[in-house]
Amino acid sequence: MSAGLDGRLALVTGASRGIGRAVVATLVAQGARVVATDIEAPAERNGGTHHALDVTGTGPLTVRDGVTSRALDVTDATAVDTLVDEVEDTLGPLDIAVNVAGVLRPAHVVDLTDKDWAATFAVNTTGVFHVSRTVARRMAERGHGSIVTVASNAAGIPRTGMAAYAASKAAAVMFTKCLGLEVAASGVRCNTVSPGSTLTDMQRALWTSDDEESAARRVIEGDASTYRTGIPLGRIADPADIADAVAFLVSDRARHITMHDLYVDGGATLRA
Template sequence: MPEHIPSRTPSEPPRPEGEFAGRVALVTGAGQGIGEAVVRALVARGATVAATDRVPDGVEALAKSLGGPDGTEGAGRVVAYPLDVTDAHAVNDTIARVEAELGPLDLLVNVAGILRTAPATELTDQDWADTFAVNTTGVFHTSRAAATGMTERRKGCIVTVASNAAGIPRTGMAAYAASKAAAAMFTKCLGLEVARSGVRCNVVAPGSTDTPMQRGMWEGDPEAERRVVEGDLASFKTGIPLGRIAGPEDIADAVLFLASDRARHITMQDIYVDGGATLR
């Protein structure tokens, strides 16, 4: 037996501190909520981040708060880019611009999403089309564009933020749930196709999370949060066994783990971050 076994070997993934230093990431839907939390977490760990959103005000303010293009107040840096993920040409142009200005993409995080709630029989054609345009087709556009370069370079990672609604029926959320289920399965199929190139694709499925989207569902109902935690029999919804609403940073932590070298042998997985709400 050897007298000494090193606690770390050269092949072991790096520790979390500074683990994204020198890497370039693009985050969609970065103007608020989960997307903003992902950007902040990546910058804190050394990444250069292209923060994108259809409404530029949020990402521009975020870039300024984190030190702007020079990264003067953080380990990494943020550059804001306006982007509508439903526009394939805009996606291709933006990713080309990001790679020209910041460097080749190492990481794509798909967060951009919208929610239209209504019983399935009352959803309009426009509700359905708009939901799929952002939540599913947008993921297709960005992932296709990013994966092309990643496979050529034989490295990279894509993480799609879907929803636990993709895996369990929800009343009033048929369009949203269906669009997120499609995005999750697309990401897994892509992961299978690009695995031999060393590119990994995974899904994070949040449950109820304290974001503007979630709070928009609670407007005018002071008991809404309590019912989310405790469950609502009338809507066939279980509660949250851990007894709390997630914070955006909880979701960001899962995203960063899957994007890191600590998860280098994980691909095509769907990680539910919902406090046990789907009883999976």
């Protein structure tokens, strides 16, 4: 069974950096064409022409062939519908959609503002709804397609200071499973990937030390004062680890997998 994604068209949100950028790189490496989106276009546009991302390095994104870069605010349902219509009119039918766009605004519940709660759900949950609903309608009519939502292991275990984030990701997981149940008979698969601590800007923003090595070590060892277990595998994930899981789930190798939540956290949540 082929692991390749030759010629398939994928939409990826949150594609500018971190896990989203790694997902774009991995899908392209396996032969997919990718529409990479973020709140600001992941690469500059010149005279209205779609440009591509350099997804091979870690520096600034530059123009390359192979990836179409577009700005997209996933909280705007009309913008999502318009973009998907444009993509399918100009590039062809979408085979894959990957919801990566997400925000984290840490705070203890008693200090959490209404604004931060609403903003967290607007991106992490409602954004997933907007994108998934739009592409699922089209995929179901065609009788095939794969949707993957990147959630978090925080959706399955309580975290101090992360109630809004954890709740929004838990909602996204259950939404994706319910969608998967509804469209299964149409040949569309819907799954989630739930990372643990991953070396991204979001992860680094939680660290209180400028020494990355010592900060990472504290994550790996865990913190009893915040009831947080360590990482049994003894390492923090690289974004590529998460991207590989996404690529598997959208490939034909996972053709009989739907409504599944794949934890990629080095065993941090001690799930059986």
